[in-house]
Amino acid sequence: MINLFVLSCNMHPKKDANKYDKILKENLEALFLPFLEQLLNIRILASERLPGKMQSTLEREVDFLCKILMGDGQKGILHLEFESEARKNLIYRQSEYHGFLLKKYRLPIYHVVVYLGERRPNIPTQLKPEEVFTGFELIDLGRLDYRQMLSSQVPEAIVLAILGNFNEEPPEEVLRSILERLQQVARGELSLEKYLRQLNVLSGLRKLHELTVKTIEAMPITYDIETDFLFKKGKEKGLEEGLEKGLEKGREEGVENKERIVVTRAWKKGLPPEEIAELADMPVEHVKEIIAELENKAEGGNAC
Numbered sequence: 001m002i003n004l005f006v007l008s009c010n011m012h013p014k015k016d017a018n019k020y021d022k023i024l025k026e027n028l029e030a031l032f033l034p035f036l037e038q039l040l041n042i043r044i045l046a047s048e049r050l051p052g053k054m055q056s057t058l059e060r061e062v063d064f065l066c067k068i069l070m071g072d073g074q075k076g077i078l079h080l081e082f083e084s085e086a087r088k089n090l091i092y093r094q095s096e097y098h099g100f101l102l103k104k105y106r107l108p109i110y111h112v113v114v115y116l117g118e119r120r121p122n123i124p125t126q127l128k129p130e131e132v133f134t135g136f137e138l139i140d141l142g143r144l145d146y147r148q149m150l151s152s153q154v155p156e157a158i159v160l161a162i163l164g165n166f167n168e169e170p171p172e173e174v175l176r177s178i179l180e181r182l183q184q185v186a187r188g189e190l191s192l193e194k195y196l197r198q199l200n201v202l203s204g205l206r207k208l209h210e211l212t213v214k215t216i217e218a219m220p221i222t223y224d225i226e227t228d229f230l231f232k233k234g235k236e237k238g239l240e241e242g243l244e245k246g247l248e249k250g251r252e253e254g255v256e257n258k259e260r261i262v263v264t265r266a267w268k269k270g271l272p273p274e275e276i277a278e279l280a281d282m283p284v285e286h287v288k289e290i291i292a293e294l295e296n297k298a299e300g301g302n303a304c
Helices: 014-026 028-040 090-105 146-150 155-163 171-185 188-206 209-218 229-240 245-268 273-280 284-303
Strands: 005-008 064-069 075-083 109-115 137-140
Touching: 075 090, 090 109, 146 155, 146 171, 155 171, 155 188, 171 188, 171 209, 188 209, 188 245, 188 273, 245 273, 245 284, 273 284
Parallel strands: 005 137, 075 109
Antiparallel strands: 064 075
16 A cells, blocks of 8 residues: 655755656646656556645644653553543544654554543444555655656656666766657747656756756747746756846847747747646736737737
8 A cells, every 4th residue: 555655855954845746746637647657567547636735733632741760661652531522533534643643753543532431432442454554655766767757658758857866877868868758748939848847847956957048049949048948947046146137138038028929929829828828837917917918919000
């Protein structure tokens, strides 16, 4: 049974990892579900995305808690709860307490519930075998052959190949293979641009950002890396160290122009704002603002 999936890819400190997390979370269903079927030899017939945020009981107080020393010299934690009602979900609340207490004290925990009600409590006191947390599957992408992800028909998985094991192959050759494969499977120019942006970001996890930029520029791809927002961010450090301030302003204007070109092209093809925002990796509100300006100009032209 799979209890939890952990992605190990030698990330930067947490403050620098948000941009990588964002890409992975955006593509979880398209990327990891087919990927896990292949790696873990399971078959997923259907999936339903659930909210990621969960309510926490961190502020809930236990009734009695103490550290104990037993006759054999072992230390432990004794946890007592007093219940006047026979609640069916009590076992799950106790399990929740167990996780919090184990994380805090790292000692064996003894849970005892003292029932105060009149009727005989018909409640479970043990978790079912499939409910017991016994560990998780660990997939280290850095040890997986990048060709395993490169052979996928799913663009999101192909992008992930940048985090795989290159098997001593030159990084520039691996990058070219990834780019060529993305060209084959991407659904149109806008879709390709989206995956190139993601590849550009993820390459930072392997310190291959500069090489990725050079490789994209050298490929016959209609993609202007210079106006890419992520490319601009990668240059900010150099700008701060002495490049002209006007260059940064010019790049920002270039990003805005690029966004307008992308939105205009997609709008003329009849794509809805939500789909344009997804393909262009832009906020939906910003896309709608640009479309509103385009529609106003179009109406003005028709009036003349």
